[in-house]
Amino acid sequence: MRQGVRLEEAIIAATQPAVTGRQYEFSCYRAAEYLVLLGLTQEAKIVNPTYLKELEAQCRKQVPGSDPFHTTYAYEYGTPDNPIPMHD
Helix, strand or coil, X not given: CCCCCCHHHHHHHHHCHHHHCCCCCCCHHHHHHHHHHHHHHHHHHHHCHHHHHHHHHHHHHCCCCXXXXXXXXXXXXXXXXXXXXXXX
């Protein structure tokens, strides 16, 4: 993330080509991580600006990799072998 660019702006630029005219390729798994991170930034902007500043500072150092990201922000319920029952 470039200095002076907010995390929300960076994620929108990476995931929404209509905004910048640039297209990036990444896996669906990574796209899901970016969208969760975008939701966190947009919610934190409203309800916890201090947390947003901490999250942006962390992402300026290094965006969490897949495993740390999912254990911190996106716990997955069920597995392909043992899915969550429908309507739960």
